[in-house]
Structure formats: C-alpha cells, structure tokens
Amino acid sequence: MRRILAGLVLSSTLVARAWAGQPAHIHGVNLGSWLVLEPWMLPQEWSDMGGQECEVCSTCIASESSFAKAYPDTVDTTFAQHWDTWFTQDDVNTLKAAGINTVRIPLGYWIVEALVDRPNESYPRGGLNYLRRGLSWLQDAGIQVILDHHALPGVQMPGQMFTGDCTTDVQFYTPYNYRRALVWTAVMTVFSHLDPVFGNVFAIEAVNDPITDATNTPDYGTFQKNFVQITRAIELTLGISVPSSNLSVSVSPSVSNNFTAALIATSSATGISTEVQAALLEAVPILREIGAASGLQTTLEASPFKQSGPPLVANFMDVNYQHNNPSNPADVAIGPQAYDNHVSYSHGGIADPDPTSYMSSICNFKRLQADAAVGNSPLWFGEWELATQFDATDEFLCKWADAQKLAYSKSAGWIYWNFKIEISNRTDGNALARQWSYLEGLKLGFLTQDPAALHDPNVCVSYMNKTTDDTSS
Incomplete structure (x- = not known):
C-alpha cells in the first residue's frame, strides 16, 4: 500500500476499453481460499483439517506448504475434500443470480504439479481436475474468468498465507523461478485456447501482489516482457492474430497436426528470448502429460490446431503498485493488455481510521487517472472489500460499499475479495464475513442485488474535494 504523487489529473470519466x-x-468476485487456501478465511475448517493458527504464520501449520509437509500421506485426500466443498455448483448458481459476470481464480504454481521441486517443496496434488470442473460450471453459467497466478x-x-508458504525466504525474483513461472504461463495459455472447459478464460494475471519496493524485485521488468512474449508466441503458433506483434512464427505443414511439435519449432523463432525458448521446451512434456491425463492427447498431438479466437488479455499489477522506479508493464505490451490494482483500507496507509477520512479518500480517488497517465489502461480493481480499521456501523458499510463501487466503476470494473468467508464460532458468527464476503454483504443489504x-x-x-491528498491502494 502506498500513496502516489498528486498532479496526474485526467478526466474523471475515463472510458475503459473491453478486449474481446x-x-x-466487470462485476466480479474472487474465488479465494479455493485452490490457494488462506486459513484466516476459514479458521474452523482449517483446524478440522489439521491446520494450526499462530501469530507468525511461518511458525506453525498455517499454509498449504506446511500442511503438506506435516501430513504427506493424507494431504491430497484432505485437500480434495476442501476443493469439493468450498466452491460448488450451488455457489455458481448463487453468483449468477447475484449478477456476477466475472470471477478471478487465485492459483498456485503447484496446480501444474510437474513444476514442484519435490521433495524440497510440498503441496497438495490434484487441484487441476477441480479447476477444470469449476471452469465448466462457470462457462455454463456465462461467467467469464481471469486466471490469477x-x-x-x-x-x-x-510471510503471507496467500503465497502458499509463509516464509521470509523470498526466492521468486531469480532466474530459476522466473522460468518456472513462464512454464506455468505456457501451460495455462495452451489450455485456455485448446481445452474446451477453459473457453471462458479471457485473461491471465502474471503475478499477484509482488513486493512493493521495486529495488527488491530484480529483473521483474524482464520477466514481464517474457510473460507477454511466451503468451503471444503460443498464440501465434495456434494461428491466432496478435495485434502489433513483433514476433515471427511460422508453422511448417509437417507439424500442422501436432501442436506440441509445432511449439518445439516455435521455440527457435525469430525474436524469442532465450528464457522463453527454454520455458517453451520445458512446457512440452508437461503439456503432453496433462493432456494424456485430461483426455486431450489427440488435441495436442494428432489433430489440426489452428484457432480463430481472440488472444488472451495479459494482466499485470499496475506500475503504481510498486515504488522506487518500477518497470512499467505497459512498455512490454504485445496485443491486448490490462492492469490490476488492489485496494484494502483495512491494511492502513491510505486514510485515517475514521468514517469521514475513508469517505473523503475514496470519493477523491485518483488511481485510475494516475495509471492512465502512464499507459496502464484499461484498469480493473481486482481486490477490494468493506473491511475497516474501526467499528463500522451497518449504515456506514452501505455508504462505504456505494462509494467504493462508484470509484471503481469508472475503470474496467471491480472484483470483490472474497466471494464468501466461513461463518462459525471461530469467526464470531458472521463478524468476519460481514466485511469480507460478497454474498454476506449482499444478504445484509450493504451491496445491491444489481451489482451495477x-x-x-x-x-x-x-465529500468531493474535501482533501488535497491523493489516494491509492
């Protein structure tokens, strides 16, 4: 969370472009704690599963990784039960009835099981089958999807549960892990185009919530470039038209019925970086393995694969999410690209903890204009909620919901965190869900039946112009 400099003032009625x-x-919700479990959102279930609660999450069983290490023989079965019950067909029906048109699905890299460096890393296995089932439900309901890494x-x-491993040893910003993330991107891009149940996926988000200080994310700008490049190289191989592409991909007739063979050939195409070349080659056996397990082997290796659909939207956290001279993801765009911002007043650093300060801040919110000034448009707000740093009344939460929706609706849209929260004795009934669950907020009347x-x-x-202090997430 941080404040941005005042002075980047554009029209307050910016028109957001919608890609194909x-x-x-977007009127959406996150499917948080489904395929990346965060114990704070379902403490009773986590305890029943065998998890623990502690003040410092790295010191007990408070993440998927620590759980898998503690229960190596039963972790897969235990998590299968969670995946089967936390997000269901009934939830899809409820979201559709509530007017939700988009979901953002948080995913861990371990959903592509071949990327897990076992035994050094431990995570539950089998999540991809549940993702495919959930995507099928959502597609039938006409709900669109953002796959969020x-x-x-x-x-x-x-030190964050949402990373899957509560550790202070941050190693993502290294060549080895950048490459693994690119392979993950390759797998998700391929299946988003070739697996019918992925047909409602329109965007893939590269990295959720990187470190905000750009001096601690070395070569992150290069990773952003490679993320776009690997996505577009795959799409060009598929025959998908990519606007403004500076890549050159030509598929030989000899491999026109074998996508994985064509992808191997693409790895040496003109303009592709060495990091992307290596990631494409590494992705091929993984694609074959998943394809065989998912009944897609013929699609990947023995049938024409040319596609005519639109390219995916490459999605990044906006440049203003970081400070200290961050790389601008707008500089690496090839084809459709969109930007994400997360706003959580309850974490502090945005406004003083009182109703008037909150309202003055959000009603003079300028992140949309600031991002557009540096090319980060269209922008959507991928995480927000009603949680506050003070004891909020029901009356205030109605105003707070309206004011946030009003601010974020000037963008490409908004995605609430989260679709639901556990209601139990461990959460003081609905005390937690009251401010963090979209469905509970809707039930209590803070949110409107028509999300627009x-x-x-x-x-x-x-509250307009009551403060001269620019605000951001």
Whole structure:
C-alpha cells in the first residue's frame, strides 16, 4: 500500500476499453481460499483439517506448504475434500443470480504439479481436475474468468498465507523461478485456447501482489516482457492474430497436426528470448502429460490446431503498485493488455481510521487517472472489500460499499475479495464475513442485488474535494 504523487489529473470519466472476451464492465468476485487456501478465511475448517493458527504464520501449520509437509500421506485426500466443498455448483448458481459476470481464480504454481521441486517443496496434488470442473460450471453459467497466478514459485511476498508458504525466504525474483513461472504461463495459455472447459478464460494475471519496493524485485521488468512474449508466441503458433506483434512464427505443414511439435519449432523463432525458448521446451512434456491425463492427447498431438479466437488479455499489477522506479508493464505490451490494482483500507496507509477520512479518500480517488497517465489502461480493481480499521456501523458499510463501487466503476470494473468467508464460532458468527464476503454483504443489504446499482448515487457529493491528498491502494 502506498500513496502516489498528486498532479496526474485526467478526466474523471475515463472510458475503459473491453478486449474481446472481456465483459464490457466487470462485476466480479474472487474465488479465494479455493485452490490457494488462506486459513484466516476459514479458521474452523482449517483446524478440522489439521491446520494450526499462530501469530507468525511461518511458525506453525498455517499454509498449504506446511500442511503438506506435516501430513504427506493424507494431504491430497484432505485437500480434495476442501476443493469439493468450498466452491460448488450451488455457489455458481448463487453468483449468477447475484449478477456476477466475472470471477478471478487465485492459483498456485503447484496446480501444474510437474513444476514442484519435490521433495524440497510440498503441496497438495490434484487441484487441476477441480479447476477444470469449476471452469465448466462457470462457462455454463456465462461467467467469464481471469486466471490469477496468485502464489508464485519461490514465493513473491514474505510471510503471507496467500503465497502458499509463509516464509521470509523470498526466492521468486531469480532466474530459476522466473522460468518456472513462464512454464506455468505456457501451460495455462495452451489450455485456455485448446481445452474446451477453459473457453471462458479471457485473461491471465502474471503475478499477484509482488513486493512493493521495486529495488527488491530484480529483473521483474524482464520477466514481464517474457510473460507477454511466451503468451503471444503460443498464440501465434495456434494461428491466432496478435495485434502489433513483433514476433515471427511460422508453422511448417509437417507439424500442422501436432501442436506440441509445432511449439518445439516455435521455440527457435525469430525474436524469442532465450528464457522463453527454454520455458517453451520445458512446457512440452508437461503439456503432453496433462493432456494424456485430461483426455486431450489427440488435441495436442494428432489433430489440426489452428484457432480463430481472440488472444488472451495479459494482466499485470499496475506500475503504481510498486515504488522506487518500477518497470512499467505497459512498455512490454504485445496485443491486448490490462492492469490490476488492489485496494484494502483495512491494511492502513491510505486514510485515517475514521468514517469521514475513508469517505473523503475514496470519493477523491485518483488511481485510475494516475495509471492512465502512464499507459496502464484499461484498469480493473481486482481486490477490494468493506473491511475497516474501526467499528463500522451497518449504515456506514452501505455508504462505504456505494462509494467504493462508484470509484471503481469508472475503470474496467471491480472484483470483490472474497466471494464468501466461513461463518462459525471461530469467526464470531458472521463478524468476519460481514466485511469480507460478497454474498454476506449482499444478504445484509450493504451491496445491491444489481451489482451495477447504488443505494445512493450521490453518496460522494458532500465529500468531493474535501482533501488535497491523493489516494491509492
């Protein structure tokens, strides 16, 4: 979280461009704690599974990695039960009825099991089957999907449950783990185009919540470039038209019925970096293995693979998420690209902890304009919630919901964190869900049945220009 410099002022009615496959305006939720489990969101279930709670999450069984190491013989079965129950067909039906048109699915790198460096790394296995099932449900409901690389190989942020491993030993920003992340990207890109159940995926997010100080993320800009390049190289191999592509990919007739063979040939195409070449080659046997297990072997190796659909949207956290001279992901764009920002007032650093400061801050919110000034547009707000640093009344939470939706709706849209939160004795009933669960907020009337609607369209009028301090996430 940080503040951005004032002075980057553009029109407050910026029009967000919607790429092919992307909803004209995103009204979404995150499927958090499904395929990347965060124990704080479901403490009773976590305890029942065999997990622990501790003040410093690295000191007990408080992450997927520590759980897998503690229970190597039962972890897969235990997590299968969680995956089977945390997100269900009933949830999809409820989200559709609530007008949700988009979900962001947080994923760990370990969902591509071949990327896990066992025995040094331990994570539950089998999640990809549940992802495919969930995507099928969402597709049937007409809900679009962003695949979010939420937990990166080597861990991208210290001491966080959402990385899958609560450790202070951050190793993502290294050549080895950048390459593993590129292989993950290759696998997700291929299946987003060739696996029918991925047909509603319109974007892949490169990295969720990197370290905010860019001096601690060496070569992150190069990784961003390679992320775009590997996505577009695969799409060009598939015959998908990529606007403004400076890559040259030509598929020989001899491999026109064997996609993995064509991908091997693409790895030596003009303009592809050595890192992307290596990642493409490493992805091929993984694709073959997953394809055989998923009934897609013929699709990958024995049938024409030319596609005519749109390219995926390459999604990055916006440049203003970091400080200390960060690389600008807009500089590496090839084809459609969009940007993500996360806003959490409850974490501090944005506004003083009182209702008036919160309202003055959000009603004069300038992140959209600041990002557009440096090419980070279209922008959506991929994580936000109603949580506060003070004891908020129901009346305030209605205003707080309206004001945030009003601010974020000037962008390409918003995605609430989270779709649901456990309600149990461990969470004081609905005390936690009241401010973090979209479905509970909807039930309590803080959020509107029509996600595009507001209780009070004039909620910000009395707060406009009450502060000269620019705000950001």
